[in-house]
Amino acid sequence: MNIGDVATRTGLPAKTIRYYEDIGLIKPLRDDNGYRRFRDQDLHKLNFLGRARALGFTIEDCRTLMALYEDETRASADVKKVARSHMGQIEAKIADLNAMRDTLSHLIDACAGDDRPDCPILQDLGGKP
Amino acid sequence: MNIGDVATRTGLPAKTIRYYEDIGLIKPLRDDNGYRRFRDQDLHKLNFLGRARALGFTIEDCRTLMALYEDETRASADVKKVARSHMGQIEAKIADLNAMRDTLSHLIDACAGDDRPDCPILQDLGGKP
């Protein structure tokens, strides 16, 4: 299978697939004309990567997770550790964003949003005394 | 005031302050020795920028907001529009992250986390059916 078909099948852009090869996440074969030839195992890995990335895992986490996936003697504790650490990051980010949203929400509510210049949003940013 | 003092006062790293000058957000004066000399107005702008960035506004949004801040004839509607658009982005991101967290949370709960290899997390990533 060529890269275009793989892109369609996995939903990943061809550029991304080439990038994943660049950084060593997949190793497709090559045809005589230089085209990448993808086997089922490559497809499978790309789907794995797509799902892991959709859950927000970093590329390095993906590398770790794929290694664990392929290691039949893994301990599920190792997987869980990676996942929990990632979830911690996500929760931290959610907390940050919630704080921003709350502040913004108040400011937006307080702003008339008409053609006059008075604006509590700008007052706040300017360091309202 | 030199950049170090400004960094201490605003809480922004000196690197960041130089960067903000680079991209034209502030225009401090220069002493004869080439050192930046910051006026109160520069301090004020930097504090403004720091707060806007802390609320997650992009640099371009900050540029817009500062222009509105300095425009006495602004309409608060314009400010509100920028803020609402930004809040929309934040809410979208929160929604994404919440979805990730929920999925991860289920997977993590389902994972034994011991020294055996069976792992629902990897099963899911691998396309479990």
Add this chain to the structure above:
DNA sequence: CCTTGACCTTCCCGTGACTGGAACCCCCAT
């Protein structure tokens, strides 16, 4: 007077995970 150390300057590279584009090759159909 000289040195030390804390500042300051510019400049360039790296970050993460791609995306866009240029320039070029390959294959099939008309």
Add this chain to the structure above:
DNA sequence: ATGGGGGTTCCAGTCACGGGAAGGTCAAGG
């Protein structure tokens, strides 16, 4: 022969800085 739709590589850019090198400046201490 030509056109179009694949594929290939490589380079540059994204966003908002951070790290670090190489070198100029300044106040204090010996």
